[in-house]
Amino acid sequence: MNTFGLAPLLLILPFAGFLFNALVGRRFVESDNRSIGEKWSGWTASGLALLAFIIGLSLAFSLAGNDFEGETIRLFNWIVIPSANFFVEWAMQIDSLAIVMVLVVTGVGSLIHIYAIGYMHGDPDFSRFFAYMNLFLFFMLVLVTANNYLMLFVGWEGVGLCSYLLIGFWFDRVNEKGQWMNADAARKAFVVNRIGDAGMILALILLFWVFGTLNFNVIFESSAELFLAQHSVELFGTTVSIGAVLTIVTALFLLGAAGKSAQIPLYVWLPDAMAGPTPVSALIHAATMVTAGVYLIVRSSELYEIARLSGETILGTLSSSNLVALTGALTALLAGLIAFSQFDIKKVLAYSTVSQLGFMIAAAGMGAYVAAMFHLVAHAFFKALLFLSAGSVIHGVEHGHHHGHEPGEADNFDPQDMRLMGGLRHRMKITFWVFLIGALALAGIFPLAGFWSKDEILAHGSLNPGVVFDIVYILLTVAAFCTAFYMGRQLLMVFFGKPRSEAAGHAEESGSLMTTPLIILAALSVLAGVLNFPFLSEASAAAAEEAHDLSYRVLLEQWLEHSLPILELEGELEALTGINVPDTPIEIIYFVALISTVIALSGLVIAWFVYRRRPETAADPDPMERVKPIWWFSVLPLNTLYYTTIVPAYNWLARFLADKVDWQFWHDWFHDRVIRDTFVNFSSWLNDKFDLNIIDNGLVNGAGRATGWLASQLRITQTGYVRNYALAVFIGVIALLAWFIYIAN
């Protein structure tokens, strides 16, 4: 029994939730009983997300029963252009990779929805929030269940849109400097994303040009065929090898992923995106949307591997996969260092996300696709957990603030500033414990999830030969150290020590609606390591053989095998090119594990020493400030670079286009003068000269006047004198006579 037919519901349910909240949600929320209304709005959205999760689970079971072979569910034809042979359909590819993403998105997503019911309580735009959240789920599911690149791109753009909508959710809030910080952040996210999207579109165009289709399976199969047969393809008039084409395509994919998954050089939007509500940060900017880039690369793994194997490089330097790996690793390190200097509790987590995404991207670049997905799943759990508990902390501090102050009193209190926190572990116990679990998982402490996933990536890097791999390994290890350090710093500043402000001193724990999802996520963070537990692979394989039932092979790697065709073709390709396709070790490499554990623990310990006592008061400088070079990262070179070069130029261009071209030329001159004035002149000419003069005056009045004139002329004959009439008769008689004579003749 398989439930593949239910797959379209994955898309329909969240969309229905969007419609519900968009169209009628407001009425519920603004009704007399607000809390009931909120429950309707929020639980509908969350319930639909949960339902999608359950469907995803059933699909997973169907998949397991189907020998892990995926199914394609056709929905309808979308673009059909027979003359160009362009044929795009709307179809869902339900295979194991997609299901992994579906489960993460809907599972974590529904937990965050439930959390948000409590978090957004009292907000006037309650229903709009859930409408957007469901819309986001819809688009994300479109993205991961797509069976062709165009549909994926639709979802890609859609989540970008929802990110914009949700970051700028409180778009009318102005900070003390009068800046629309939320709206600006949303716009920044959208614009930066767009740059990545440009890369995506170029890649899609190239793919279509070469392959004539955008369907995953068709592209993958053809590229493998072409590569194995050593055929060349025609591109813009020249013949190139398939490897070169794929190198370009995959490099462009990297650009897209850099935009969506916040890698160098397009990560700058993610920290600003923290201006949105915390559930948004948790869902979109930790667990799901930002992982779209990783998903894209993993899905296109075949292309990357063929590009790598073909030996083609970008401008003679790196293969695209190596470029991906290095980008990821550099980003991981850079972001980790920036996180040192952040005071905002959410900004730390934001940079942490960038850093962890770097891990995933690096893993994908190194060919460790399974490891990348593993880390994606684990990261989703504990990063969402961290964000949500940060939200809980923020809520608690806010409550403490209102407790001490009169509400409505103007103040510059920033509930997200860690310098104003401290000692919260006594007042917010549950939040403390879950945050602790999340932080340790992120730092990669045994036996939590982060350890296993991060470790697998590091192992892959250390195992495979090549300069790039070694560099990546080193960079990622240092980044792991940074991760441990800044998480320790955050833990200590927020939860330990003495409260540095009155608000922190009066903070309260959050309600169960918020803490329950936290606990669930904490449990997942602990247990997720099981997903790809290295020790289990042999055991599970053996069990499967014994039972003659493939469903015993539950590990992520075995799960994903069937979605990543590259893993099947490995042997063949290696034989052809003699280049090794990177292997991910199945067994644990103790050496690497040891090093990473030592690194993580040392990071935590050093943080303990540095931050145990200081800063004591809010005004105290951060101890790390003494290490100036590290502190310089807070200057955010990339951000500054953009703001001094690209942004002003772009703004100038936009203003020029708006003022000169659009306003003056188009509106003022063309519309107003040319079109409007011409029309007005023409119509007034028609009115005055034509209508009034010719028609009214000329024809209508003229007819009257002519009649009057004629009458006045004819009146002359009515003299009243009989003799004149007699004369007239006489003349008539003569005329008649003449006529008769004429007739007779």
Added chain:
Amino acid sequence: MGSPIIFTILALIAMLSALGMLLSRNAVHSALFLVLNFTTIAVFFLILNAPFLFVTQIAIYAGAIMVLFIFVVMLLGAEQLRSEPTAAVGRWQVPLSIVLAMILLGTFIFILASGTGTPSVETEALIEAGPVEIGLRLFEGYVFPFEVASVLLLVAMIGVVVLRTRRGENG
């Protein structure tokens, strides 16, 4: 149709009396001239084998109608016409009228000249045209117009009486 000499004499008398009627300044004189004209016409009737009409013409036309005319002229005291100033109708009417009249006359002559002659029936015996014959003809074929004419006379009488008794005046 009578001898030429008689015709010529009578024709001259007719035309001259007509002219006299037109030109005379005194209305009574005009009336008398017209009586002469009517009498001449009556004689013409006699020549043209219409004895009944000869008598009728004299009795009614010259006898009754003209008497009526003279009554009215006397009654209105119009025998003395005031001097007639130039008419407001315009002086052009006079020459124009004469011109048109000449044209009319010319037209008649033209018709006469261009028409084909009608056969004379001199050879046949003339019909008796006494009162008996006229009466027979009237009541045989023309009885309807005869009755209508009597009604007409009645209407005329009533009309005259009505016209005279307007505004309660005794007629």
Added chain:
Amino acid sequence: MAEVSIEWYIILSAVLFTMGAIGVLLRRNAIIIFMSIELMLNSANLLFVAFARHLNDLDGQVFVFFVITVAAAEVAVGLALIVAIFRTKRSINIDELHMLKG
């Protein structure tokens, strides 16, 4: 001189008719105009009788009979009208009767 034929009568009748027409057009005295009309009627009568003689048909004379009858009625009514007008206008100069001027 030739026999008196119908043409002679036609000419005479035409002349008399024309004179009557001139009288109607040119005289201002209403009674004179009336008399001119009678003249015209008579000229027509003359022609009728001439043709009756010429065609040896009595119908012409019968017609004259009717014309005389109608003329009599007409004169009676017309003179009554003139008298009625004179009562108001104290004049029978038709040039003064232009109240119906357009």
